[in-house]
Amino acid sequence: MATLKAEQRSSLTKSERKTLRTKGKIPAVVYGKKITHTPIVIDEKELTAVLRTNPHAIIEMEVPAWGKQPVMINEVQRDAILRNVIHVDFHQINMDEPVTTTVRLDYVGEAAGVREGGILQIQHHEIEIRCLPAQIPDSIEVDISTLELGSNILVSELKVSDAIEVKSDPGDVLVTILAPQKEAVEPDTAEEAEQKAEAQAEAETSQV
Template sequence: MDTLLKAEIRSDRVTKSDLKQMRDHGKVPAVVYGKKVPSTPIVIDEKQLAAVLRRNPHSIIEMDIPEVGKHPVMISGMQRDSIQRHLLHIDFHQINMDEPVRTTVALEFTGESPAQKEGGVLTAVLHEVEVRCLPNHLPTAIAVDISGLQLGESFLAKDLRLPPEIELKTDENAVLATILVPQKASEEAEAMAEEANADNAGKAVEPAAETADQS
């Protein structure tokens, strides 16, 4: 954990005007909770938080909480303004380093397929997968080597080379990327994107607190 966020305690009885004033002063209202941390309303510096989100929104963060101390946490939920996408509220879940967590990890596409040199178009269908592992084993990204894909072939989730300590929770038959024939690339890419969106539609965002002990 090389990321430290300093929290400030705030009142749990605030008005919309109070919340707006916090945001106007560069503070993001938040809450942190967990087995070792009672549900605590806090505020986080917006610039510090933005830096964390740019690096890796699924990383483990060390949070310094007044009167509670330093604890490892993960982001379990975010609320953004629908128009300008400003952060309105964020939830942090205090985790235990000796207990598995279930979260998503970004995919990093590497290599070049021979089919691309023939005009094939690489289409990334998914940009992250869900995994379960101990916090210390959580990678910042998972490599997807597409150098072996031929024209029309796909890279499936089960093709990922994961270490034994990381369990894949995404459907193993989910398509991560495919090499499309040029004239069909636009049409098929759109169809795959729609299918992926349909699969994710209606799925609730599960806080890490509720999923940490699921297998």
């Protein structure tokens, strides 16, 4: 389980939030059944590590006045141009109550259709699930080794634990193998057609 340490803060002005970010701190809020809406500040490097490894994982957060609490990231706000994180919403969860989240799909194996020249096309890299927090997997494995040309794998075909309820549309295509496209042969230009006709006429003349 990832860990984050939060520092409590009061409401900040726009300039104060900007100053925080230059110091490697990210403004955030945490809320839930056990925690009222609490403004906090977290370390940017620690947050980046969590976002890079598993942004949907359970996080043990040490919140001032509330102690250690299990939380999940509810929303990440990024700068429209630079794409750096400017604010995060954390939701405090209860470990004995199901939560809805997304989980990464891990495609494994070499598809038979690819060996025949087909093109692997992945439609979804994540799916939505619902289960107890402790049952959330790091990823769900999708074996593509038996996929042939023109075949696909649907959400309904995923193999998951009985403790996990898949919320994504069962009919959604996760991955498919496309048949290789034949290279289009461009028609001859008028000049090329004329040159070919002349060459054929010369060949016929030489045979006489």
